[in-house]
Amino acid sequence: MQVKTIVLAAALSIGPSLLHAQFDFRIDSRDVQVHSFASQGLLYSNNNNYLTMDTSKGSLALTDFGVNVSTAVTDKFRVGAQLYDYNMGLLGNFHPQLDWAYGDYKFKDWLGIRAGKVKTVQGLSHDVQDMEFLHTWALMPQSVYPMDTRGDTIAHIGADLYGDIGIRKLGSFSYTFFGGTRPNDANGGYLYGVDTMSHVPAPQGGFMYITGQTKDVTYYGGPIYGADLHWATPVKGLLLGASYMFQDITTTGTYTKPVVVPYKLTTVKDNATNFYVEYVLRNLRFAGEYRAEPKIVQLNQPSGVLVQGFQDSRSGYVSLSYRFTKWLELGSYHSRYIDNWPVTHSDPRNHIFDQVFTARFDIDRYVDFKIEGHFMDGACIDGVLDHGFYAAPNPNGLAPNMHMLVVRVGYHM
Amino acid sequence: MKHLQIFLIATAVGICAAVTASAADIKVIANPNIGASSVSADELKGVFLVTKSSLSDGSHVEPVLEKDGPVHEAFVKEYLGKTDSALQTYYRSLVFTGKAAMPKTLAADAEVVAYVAKTKGAVGYVSAAASTAGVKTLEVR
Numbered sequence: 445m446q447v448k449t450i451v452l453a454a455a456l457s458i459g460p461s462l463l464h465a466q467f468d469f470r471i472d473s474r475d476v477q478v479h480s481f482a483s484q485g486l487l488y489s490n491n492n493n494y495l496t497m498d499t500s501k502g503s504l505a506l507t508d509f510g511v512n513v514s515t516a517v518t519d520k521f522r523v524g525a526q527l528y529d530y531n532m533g534l535l536g537n538f539h540p541q542l543d544w545a546y547g548d549y550k551f552k553d554w555l556g557i558r559a560g561k562v563k564t565v566q567g568l569s570h571d572v573q574d575m576e577f578l579h580t581w582a583l584m585p586q587s588v589y590p591m592d593t594r595g596d597t598i599a600h601i602g603a604d605l606y607g608d609i610g611i612r613k614l615g616s617f618s619y620t621f622f623g624g625t626r627p628n629d630a631n632g633g634y635l636y637g638v639d640t641m642s643h644v645p646a647p648q649g650g651f652m653y654i655t656g657q658t659k660d661v662t663y664y665g666g667p668i669y670g671a672d673l674h675w676a677t678p679v680k681g682l683l684l685g686a687s688y689m690f691q692d693i694t695t696t697g698t699y700t701k702p703v704v705v706p707y708k709l710t711t712v713k714d715n716a717t718n719f720y721v722e723y724v725l726r727n728l729r730f731a732g733e734y735r736a737e738p739k740i741v742q743l744n745q746p747s748g749v750l751v752q753g754f755q756d757s758r759s760g761y762v763s764l765s766y767r768f769t770k771w772l773e774l775g776s777y778h779s780r781y782i783d784n785w786p787v788t789h790s791d792p793r794n795h796i797f798d799q800v801f802t803a804r805f806d807i808d809r810y811v812d813f814k815i816e817g818h819f820m821d822g823a824c825i826d827g828v829l830d831h832g833f834y835a836a837p838n839p840n841g842l843a844p845n846m847h848m849l850v851v852r853v854g855y856h857m
Numbered sequence: 858m859k860h861l862q863i864f865l866i867a868t869a870v871g872i873c874a875a876v877t878a879s880a881a882d883i884k885v886i887a888n889p890n891i892g893a894s895s896v897s898a899d900e901l902k903g904v905f906l907v908t909k910s911s912l913s914d915g916s917h918v919e920p921v922l923e924k925d926g927p928v929h930e931a932f933v934k935e936y937l938g939k940t941d942s943a944l945q946t947y948y949r950s951l952v953f954t955g956k957a958a959m960p961k962t963l964a965a966d967a968e969v970v971a972y973v974a975k976t977k978g979a980v981g982y983v984s985a986a987a988s989t990a991g992v993k994t995l996e997v998r
Contacts, residue, residue: 477958514955519910519917519978524955544955553909563954572950608908610899618908680938727940767942809945856949 474515481856482509483576489848492823493837495592496533499848505533510543522548535592537631544599554607563599565620565672566687567718567733574598580765580804582816582852585779586832587759587796588733595629600668615678623669626693635661638695640836657746659707661697681725687718699746714739727767734760756785773804781831783824792822792844796831810857818848880935883928886970886992888979891916895996901936904980907957920960921969921981928984
């Protein structure tokens with residue numbers, strides 16, 4: 445499997461460069477652009493298996509790639525689509541998906557509409573979190589940008605209203621209003637986690653996996669809507685922003701044990717609020733984000749009894765990076781996830797803290813190489829969702845601390 | 858010894874002058890179909906950050922960049938407030954979310970002038986010394 449992964453990643457990386465000359469062409473005097481990217485990761489942790497990969501033994505099971513085609517049909521109307529595929533441990537499994545595909549009509553600079561499958565704008569990097577070549581980091585702060593649930597959260601099928609408004613002395617504002625439905629990533633971390641999360645904390649530490657109740661969860665989705673506002677302030681290099689998103693998510697499937705009955709989890713309340721800041725001074729970049737997501741859900745037990753669950757998660761990070769030369773950038777971030785805010789924050793069962801140090805090397809304009817150290821405290825052992833630390837790939841329980849080395853090679857054109 | 862110091866300093870200053878450029882060394886050029894004869898610095902920034910697709914006179918515009926070099930570095934720094942690396946990352950974030958196409962990038966002044974001259978709505982920049990036959994020069998307010 446690992447050999448296959450390496451061969452596939454190498455082919456994906458080399459192939460486009462060989463075909464570079466063919467990737468821009470014209471149809472009826474309009475430029476058509478084709479762009480692609482691919483990346484391959486290696487993760488090695490001193491304990492625990494992270495993101496469903498066998499990281500404690502060293503895992504190469506982190507591969508992704510995508511290709512997009514776009515063109516301007518008129519000066520105001522653009523169309524495009526991107527195909528994306530990934531494998532991450534037990535997730536993804538190389539099932540290609542339409543990442544985005546939409547038409548974009550810009551009436552004025554201050555008003556445009558995009559409709560189709562659109563990447564959701566939320567916070568600093570939500571819509572570009574999966575493109576490693578855009579970031580200093582090999583893994584984005586997982587508190588705010590969890591890779592394992594990417595397929596469920598990164599886009600919506602619906603529409604955006606957007607625009608840019610410059611107000612001379614006040615800088616400029618970019619706004620996006622979005623609405624639509626969440627896609628269902630059948631091979632993503634959300635369904636996998638709900639399927640396998642039947643676990644409780646064990647008296648001796650770690651957790652026990654309950655096999656008395658199993659389910660096959662097949663669908664996740666529902667309407668979402670929200671807004672994002674970026675403000676490029678009059679202070680050179682300083683950007684401030686805020687986002688709000690409301691979600692009404694339904695998860696369905698079937699209990700397969702102890703009785704075969706329908707499973708249904710619905711959102712009673714789920715709204716996410718983000719605040720973020722970015723400051724760039726020449727080659728220095730500082731960024732920070734904070735997200736609050738209180739939610740109330742309701743699910744049926746196999747007995748038919750309805751149970752309500754409450755979770756008030758908070759997450760955020762601060763990061764600092766500096767580009768020394770065209771080929772070298774160093775950076776660090778501190779990421780924090782608190783699964784349930786009213787519960788003791790210092791309890792490793794309720795938090796994941798991650799201190800990260802990264803070196804990024806840009807081999808040339810199209811190829812980057814990153815080496816990154818993670819020093820993680822806490823694993824959210826009894827969290828409502830798994831946040832990278834899943835029960836099934838850790839049958840002997842989870843240690844509260846973990847160190848991890850991540851190496852990632854990426855290509856784009 | 859003193860003469861040697863003066864010589865070294867003069868050489869260093871000369872080298873710096875040769876490899877760096879400032880806003881004064883840059884001409885902003887446009888296709889003659891564009892009605893405006895000047896643009897504000899904010900408008901110019903909007904054009905090159907692809908947040909502005911038309912000028913105040915209603916002309917549709919598209920940016921044209923130089924691939925690298927002192928004029929490119931100076932333009933990106935002075936007018937866009939970014940480094941080249943940050944600008945490329947910015948463009949890629951638009952391209953890989955479908956929000957914009959990668960702007961046309963050309964290797965030298967002459968290529969930029971030739972492309973701008975034949976492309977409706979094109980706006981580019983070249984060194985102040987470059988020949989700009991066939992294009993109009995925009996004053997930056």
